[in-house]
Amino acid sequence: MKDSRNVYLTNIPLKEAQEQYLEVIDFSTVYGERERILTVDALNRITAKPVFAKKSSPSYNAAAMDGVAVITGKTHGATEINPIRLKKGVDYEYINTGGHIKDPFDAVIMIEDIVEIDAETVEIMEPAKNWQHVRPVGEDIVEGELIISANHQIRPFDIGALLAGQIREVEVYRHLRVGILPTGSEIIDVSDELQEGKIIESNSSMFAALVQQYNALPVRYPVVKDDYDLIKETILKLTEENDMVIINAGSSAGSKDYTVNVLREIGEVVIHGIATKPGKPAILALVKGKPVIGIPGYPVSAYFVFDFFVKPLIFSYNHQLTIQLPVVKATLSKRIVSSLKHEEFIRIKLGKVKEKLIATPLDRGAGVTMSLVRADGVLVVPQQCEGYDGGSEVDIQLYKPMEEIQNTIVSIGSHDMVMDLLGDKMRLHYNDLYLSSAHVGSLGGIMAMKKQECHIAPIHLLDAKTGSYNEAYVRQYIKEAPMAIIKFIRRSQGLMVQKGNPHSIKGIEDVISKKLQYVNRQRGAGTRILLDYYIEQLQVDTEELMGYEREMTTHMSVAAAIASGTADCGLGILSAAEAMGLDFVPVAWEDYDLLIPQEMLKDTKIERLLEIIKGQDFITTVEGFGGYDTNRIGEIILL
Numbered sequence: 001m002k003d004s005r006n007v008y009l010t011n012i013p014l015k016e017a018q019e020q021y022l023e024v025i026d027f028s029t030v031y032g033e034r035e036r037i038l039t040v041d042a043l044n045r046i047t048a049k050p051v052f053a054k055k056s057s058p059s060y061n062a063a064a065m066d067g068v069a070v071i072t073g074k075t076h077g078a079t080e081i082n083p084i085r086l087k088k089g090v091d092y093e094y095i096n097t098g099g100h101i102k103d104p105f106d107a108v109i110m111i112e113d114i115v116e117i118d119a120e121t122v123e124i125m126e127p128a129k130n131w132q133h134v135r136p137v138g139e140d141i142v143e144g145e146l147i148i149s150a151n152h153q154i155r156p157f158d159i160g161a162l163l164a165g166q167i168r169e170v171e172v173y174r175h176l177r178v179g180i181l182p183t184g185s186e187i188i189d190v191s192d193e194l195q196e197g198k199i200i201e202s203n204s205s206m207f208a209a210l211v212q213q214y215n216a217l218p219v220r221y222p223v224v225k226d227d228y229d230l231i232k233e234t235i236l237k238l239t240e241e242n243d244m245v246i247i248n249a250g251s252s253a254g255s256k257d258y259t260v261n262v263l264r265e266i267g268e269v270v271i272h273g274i275a276t277k278p279g280k281p282a283i284l285a286l287v288k289g290k291p292v293i294g295i296p297g298y299p300v301s302a303y304f305v306f307d308f309f310v311k312p313l314i315f316s317y318n319h320q321l322t323i324q325l326p327v328v329k330a331t332l333s334k335r336i337v338s339s340l341k342h343e344e345f346i347r348i349k350l351g352k353v354k355e356k357l358i359a360t361p362l363d364r365g366a367g368v369t370m371s372l373v374r375a376d377g378v379l380v381v382p383q384q385c386e387g388y389d390g391g392s393e394v395d396i397q398l399y400k401p402m403e404e405i406q407n408t409i410v411s412i413g414s415h416d417m418v419m420d421l422l423g424d425k426m427r428l429h430y431n432d433l434y435l436s437s438a439h440v441g442s443l444g445g446i447m448a449m450k451k452q453e454c455h456i457a458p459i460h461l462l463d464a465k466t467g468s469y470n471e472a473y474v475r476q477y478i479k480e481a482p483m484a485i486i487k488f489i490r491r492s493q494g495l496m497v498q499k500g501n502p503h504s505i506k507g508i509e510d511v512i513s514k515k516l517q518y519v520n521r522q523r524g525a526g527t528r529i530l531l532d533y534y535i536e537q538l539q540v541d542t543e544e545l546m547g548y549e550r551e552m553t554t555h556m557s558v559a560a561a562i563a564s565g566t567a568d569c570g571l572g573i574l575s576a577a578e579a580m581g582l583d584f585v586p587v588a589w590e591d592y593d594l595l596i597p598q599e600m601l602k603d604t605k606i607e608r609l610l611e612i613i614k615g616q617d618f619i620t621t622v623e624g625f626g627g628y629d630t631n632r633i634g635e636i637i638l639l
Helices: 014-024 156-164 203-213 228-241 259-266 299-317 369-374 402-406 417-429 442-450 471-477 508-513 526-538 555-563 574-579 598-602 604-613 616-625
Strands: 034-038 067-070 084-087 092-095 107-110 114-118 121-124 146-148 169-173 177-182 217-220 244-248 268-272 283-287 290-295 327-332 343-353 356-361 377-381 393-398 408-413 434-439 457-459 483-497 569-573 583-597 636-638
Touching: 014 268, 014 283, 014 299, 146 156, 177 203, 177 228, 203 217, 203 244, 203 299, 228 244, 228 259, 228 283, 228 290, 244 299, 259 268, 259 283, 259 290, 290 299, 299 369, 327 343, 343 369, 343 393, 343 402, 343 408, 343 434, 356 377, 356 408, 402 408, 408 442, 408 604, 417 434, 417 574, 417 604, 417 616, 442 457, 442 471, 442 526, 442 583, 471 483, 483 555, 483 574, 483 598, 483 604, 508 526, 526 569, 526 583, 555 569, 555 574, 569 574, 574 583, 574 616, 583 598, 598 604, 604 616
Parallel strands: 177 217, 177 244, 244 290, 327 356, 408 434, 408 457
Antiparallel strands: 034 169, 067 092, 067 107, 084 121, 114 121, 268 283, 283 290, 327 393, 343 356, 343 377, 377 393, 457 583, 483 569, 483 583, 483 636
16 A cells, blocks of 8 residues: 555536535644733734723823913903913912823813913913823723724734733634645655755745745654655654644655555545645645645645635634635736646736736646746636636635736846846835736747737847847737837857866757757747747758757746756757856847837836936846847837
């Protein structure tokens, strides 16, 4: 049994799985566990019982203004024509805001409403009303009054109210203790030396941060290798020491994925396999009555399974309603195809173009952590839906505030590291300006611009007839509105090859003749068009280039494939080659420009962008990468 391959027990819809699992969880053994803590340390803790004021606030009649405390009866009849003079110590006393109003005084006249005659005498021209400008006992809080109820998450102003009511300590539920166990023989800690075949373990730190964010106590344990008995022993230990256990990796159907079989032996597997993408291999189990959740190892799957099951369990324990993300309507920039087998969660970049909110899908891979980092929200495609056409209005659950999204320049088109640099420089110079980049290739950028789905489109498209870049393509595809090109950079394109150029590659012809493994860019990418131009010049068929069909969406992913040894070479830019420690065989210089509607040139966001790219700081940094020419940067060509 220890080495048998797993099969999924279920393919249950998400909502049904959540309801079914929550029904079998019984937190009653820990619900009653409470602790008393100092009120000043109680932020975000959950009250175990109602809290009533021990003292009133204010606890005495207090002056609400700076002025003089008076006896109202002695002020009657005062007018501008017939002012009344009051004697200090008999008719009035000076008092500051918050001062104690003592008998026989029963009102305050503001300092600006009196006239000082001498050190002992003031004159008033208007009578005081009984208890004017006086905060009576208990105006804010009355002794014995309920301040906050049970099952209340304590906020900063709650702490202020509690202290005002003389509550020095509060009784709260103790934190739910969540044990986090990473598994896998290939997993190492970030402090260890990274060796071939090893992966840095990062999910447990993400889980710990999420657990803490949702008001529970994370306990991270060392990585356990893929050993059935060791995993079993460790899970049993964790269930003794914690209220809930998260096991990361080993939940799928591989021969080394022991988690589900261990849980079947020592507890009850309620569900194995949910109808979501990502996240299908989730395991929902009970061991000694405690929830144990097996979470897939891929980072995106890990995040979503945590969100589906761990988060609602923590909120349930804390007697809180699960926080629902705000939802906005947006227009989908391109078609999305989804399987009827799953409810799919697609990460989305958002940006407001004119009056339309545009949603651009990010990479859908379960291992692409950066799709979470870059996402502004998520699109949920229901299980019985085959997807959405481009241009459809869809609901997006927001990860970021709308204010940030509305101040975002939407860039859709070709990828270059300088776009990442530009986004960083924008954030450094302006705290209310953002750049959203989606990498769909140069032709994809032009089509996004044609459909008015972006503000700028980075492009580098070679016109084979003239040998010039970009203008011919823009004129061919966009005739609806006046366009402009912001000259950005010239960059060196070439063949990225392994260190030392072991195959002595001098050009595309060597790659073909030596039958070397190539890695390509996606269709519509300017780099792909440049490759096709050279293949045509050589008068050979693309089938003769091994790896022509293997596509990557960025220069860095091409470079990473070469550095890892899965490809011998690929066309790309010098900065990407240097970033990955590769050698570089120059092929051509090309113009990498920003396409923009002419009307956008007067937009404040674009004016700021131009200011940044023409600045010496940006230019110096770009040229420091190597392989870039910035001589025409910021020049504008009207088409």
